Structure formats: structure tokens, C-alpha cells
Amino acid sequence: xxxxxxxxxxxxxxxxxxxxxxxxxxxxxxxxxxxxxxxxxxxxxxxxxxxxxxxxxxxxxxxxx
Numbered sequence: 001x002x003x004x005x006x007x008x009x010x011x012x013x014x015x016x017x018x019x020x021x022x023x024x025x026x027x028x029x030x031x032x033x034x035x036x037x038x039x040x041x042x043x044x045x046x047x048x049x050x051x052x053x054x055x056x057x058x059x060x061x062x063x064x065x
Contacts, residue, residue, distance in 0.1 A: 013025045014038050
């Protein structure tokens, strides 16, 4: 919970969902000194969760596989 309280910075990134912005953040961490990526958290640190329903997984698979 400390990461959420401290907020985002150059080494910590919050994303509400896996989208293009999230993938860019992951790539940026991979191409630099790394960092902590947390999905399911809003920019202000609120935990909102991640939709893992069958429909969401199927949509992801259609778009990315």
C-alpha cells in the first residue's frame, strides 16, 4: 500500500486497464532502468480492480493473438 500512497513517479506507474498507454509504459520500463507497473489502480492511487471476465479475455485475445 505504500506505493499507492506515494503515488506515481519515474519508477512507479498506475494504469486502470491494459491499453496502448499501459503497453507503452511497460516498454519504457523495459528499455530503461525498470520500474513498478500496477494495473487496476487509478492515477490518484485508488484501487479499481481489473475486469477479467470471459468477454474481456476473449476481446483481448482477438485483438492481440
